[in-house]
Amino acid sequence: MQQEMAKGAKGEPFAVQELYRKGPLTPSQLAASMKTTTGRVSALLSALEKKGQITRESDPDDRRVVHVNLTKAGRERAERQRESMREAICWIFSQMGERRAREFVELTEEFTTYMSLCMPGKPRPTPEEVAKAFSENTQEVA
Incomplete structure (x- = not known):
């Protein structure tokens, strides 16, 4: 369980949640919030892009800047993750009293x-x- 949580803090679930909460981010902004390298984020974004969960768009004012956005599928994934976490927390609290x-x-x-x-x-x-x-x-x- 702890390994899964640690993996989630560096992987797709965390990236999807960051984009869901903060809106479009550059890969370097995402890397900073994930406390990881831009190379790791690039690989992560490629995987999410293949799954149809993000898009990358060039900034019209500065073609060197890329903004990462969640697609509808990405937003739906984020919402499912949030609901799953909410249910888990509610269950834990009910067990605790x-x-x-x-x-x-x-x-x-x-x-x-x-x-x-x-x-x-x-x-x-x-x-x-x-x-x-x-x-x-x-x-x-x-």
């Missing part, structure tokens, strides 16, 4: 806030920065 599911969500929010403050190679945040981040997250939820 309401109290534990709420605790999980709260802990995940807390963890995500801390992660947003801890950039590799940077000093750890001050107590004031931590308090500010949690204060901002509380305001976003309200």
Whole structure:
């Protein structure tokens, strides 16, 4: 399961979801968001193109720039992936029970806030920065 999830983070499912969420992207923008090489993205896009799930279009103002778009089949795939993930998450939460599911969500929010403050190679945040981040997250939820 973990291997499948890791593979999805670098493969077609992730690329399809990025294009679905963000709209047309250049191959280099897609590579940056996937944290992979443009060569890997090129191979991935070729596979998606063969499946009829993306198109590549040259920018009319700059022929060197290519925009990648989802086709109808690509959008349908993205929607199926999203629905499948939603169903899986709902099932997991139902197995956990309401109290534990709420605790999980709260802990995940807390963890995500801390992660947003801890950039590799940077000093750890001050107590004031931590308090500010949690204060901002509380305001976003309200």
